[in-house]
Amino acid sequence: MPAPRRWDTPFWNRATETMARAELDRLHMARVQALLHHAWESSAFYRKKFEAAGVHPRDVRSLDDLKTKVPITDKSEFIGLQQERPPYGDTLALPMALISHHAETSGTTGVPLSIPYSMADTVRYGESWCYGFWGLGIRPSDTFYFAFGWGNFAGFWSAYWGARRLGCRVVSGGGLDTKGHVQAILRTKPTVLISTPTFALRIAAVAAEMGVDLSQSSVKFTYHAGEPGPTALPGMREQIERAWGARAGELLGIAEVDAMAPGCPNGDGVHMNEMNLHSWSMDPQTGREVGAGEIGENVVTGYANTAQPLINYRTHDLVRRVASCSCGRTWAKLDGAVLGRTDFMVTVRGTNVYQSAVENILAEVPGVSMHYELVLTRADDNDVMTIRFEPEPAIGADAAAVQRAAGEAQARIHQALHVRLECQPVPCNSLPRFELKTKRMIDQRPKEFRRALDR
Numbered sequence: 381m382p383a384p385r386r387w388d389t390p391f392w393n394r395a396t397e398t399m400a401r402a403e404l405d406r407l408h409m410a411r412v413q414a415l416l417h418h419a420w421e422s423s424a425f426y427r428k429k430f431e432a433a434g435v436h437p438r439d440v441r442s443l444d445d446l447k448t449k450v451p452i453t454d455k456s457e458f459i460g461l462q463q464e465r466p467p468y469g470d471t472l473a474l475p476m477a478l479i480s481h482h483a484e485t486s487g488t489t490g491v492p493l494s495i496p497y498s499m500a501d502t503v504r505y506g507e508s509w510c511y512g513f514w515g516l517g518i519r520p521s522d523t524f525y526f527a528f529g530w531g532n533f534a535g536f537w538s539a540y541w542g543a544r545r546l547g548c549r550v551v552s553g554g555g556l557d558t559k560g561h562v563q564a565i566l567r568t569k570p571t572v573l574i575s576t577p578t579f580a581l582r583i584a585a586v587a588a589e590m591g592v593d594l595s596q597s598s599v600k601f602t603y604h605a606g607e608p609g610p611t612a613l614p615g616m617r618e619q620i621e622r623a624w625g626a627r628a629g630e631l632l633g634i635a636e637v638d639a640m641a642p643g644c645p646n647g648d649g650v651h652m653n654e655m656n657l658h659s660w661s662m663d664p665q666t667g668r669e670v671g672a673g674e675i676g677e678n679v680v681t682g683y684a685n686t687a688q689p690l691i692n693y694r695t696h697d698l699v700r701r702v703a704s705c706s707c708g709r710t711w712a713k714l715d716g717a718v719l720g721r722t723d724f725m726v727t728v729r730g731t732n733v734y735q736s737a738v739e740n741i742l743a744e745v746p747g748v749s750m751h752y753e754l755v756l757t758r759a760d761d762n763d764v765m766t767i768r769f770e771p772e773p774a775i776g777a778d779a780a781a782v783q784r785a786a787g788e789a790q791a792r793i794h795q796a797l798h799v800r801l802e803c804q805p806v807p808c809n810s811l812p813r814f815e816l817k818t819k820r821m822i823d824q825r826p827k828e829f830r831r832a833l834d835r
């Protein structure tokens with residue numbers, strides 16, 4: 381019988397999280413082989429695609445073969461086939477009777493992706509969260525509070541599967557309004573809050589209006605997904621941890637792939653879950669692999685989703701892999717989580733500007749609130765990014781102070797990124813508020829300049 385898991389270790393599964401690279405790669409190869417054969421046998425989509433590329437699963441004998449011989453897949457292909465024959469069309473690789481959960485992406489561009497999971501898929505997907513929960517310090521004696529409306533969005537459903545796997549008590553905030561969440565938290569005394577990062581700040585702000593200081597509440601941990609959070613944006617970590625008197629953690633997930641990358645306990649990046657997927661970085665222009673330290677698009681092959689396999693799947697996330705991490709995990713680390721999106725990478729007068737770099741600077745400018753958007757347009761054959769921000773309410777009525785904040789933001793961006801971006805203040809409470817996935821990037825460029833589908 382295996383020894384019981386020790387509560388004082390930082391690892392959910394020390395053996396897999398610290399496995400040597402050669403051993404990890406051997407495991408990847410076996411899993412990739414099994415997945416390729418499953419896709420070839422069971423998915424009309426992959427059979428056609430592999431045949432067109434002249435590749436059979438038995439030709440893929442190394443991870444390099446996976447990167448160079450096996451075709452790349454993209455979300456738009458899946459959506460196209462699903463529209464032809466809803467709900468899953470040729471993308472389904474298991475009999476419908478084995479599908480136990482249906483989810484959809486949030487579909488910010490209009491057409492959502494349908495995602496089927498088998499029962500086993502949901503178990504593996506749920507366990508993905510446990511690595512991050514455990515690394516932050518969450519234990520089976522904790523109580524989770526879900527500030528989430530339980531729609532078709534998979535992210536927080538899978539977090540719930542994870543909380544069950546961990547053995548914790550779960551309290552659902554369901555369809556409560558923000559005040560209702562504050563009251564439920566005071567009443568049920570959870571120790572872990574699950575929400576998007578911006579919604580955690582929103583709850584704290586509403587609590588303050590109600591005269592409640594949540595930094596004195598029972599909550600010891602906040603855990604986030606769904607949009608860039610405390611790992612990508614240190615300024616946001618500081619605000620959440622101060623407002624809640626808690627440690628903030630984060631996980632990078634993609635609904636159709638997996639809760640794929642738990643935050644590193646060091647707080648400066650995420651580790652790809654190498655038990656559930658293989659990943660590599662691709663130059664989005666040439667399709668070739670880029671090495672450690674360089675920025676490239678994260679391309680993933682998932683083992684958790686057998687119902688709709690994703691093989692060499694484009695995430696459109698721009699990431700920078702680092703070779704090792706002082707936390708002891710050997711799983712590939714993405715420095716600073718996601719640095720930007722291939723569809724939102726803008727080149728302003730020859731300089732590549734990443735969304736996360738701009739957001740990190742904004743979070744540190746006094747007088748600039750967390751409510752802002754980055755608007756992309758084209759002028760004179762160049763991408764143009766304009767920042768529209770709400771000032772902090774305390775200075776909202778002071779026009780001179782607001783202008784100073786705008787000037788300060790512009791100056792700091794110019795100093796750090798060597799580009800001039802216009803910063804336009806807008807009135808307090810004029811930008812939309814979101815419970816899920818705050819929309820920061822507003823792409824108003826002509827269609828041909830947008831590089832890919834929004835997530």
Ligand SMILES: [Zn+2]
Pocket residue numbers: 644645646651705706707708709713
């Ligand atoms: Zn680490």
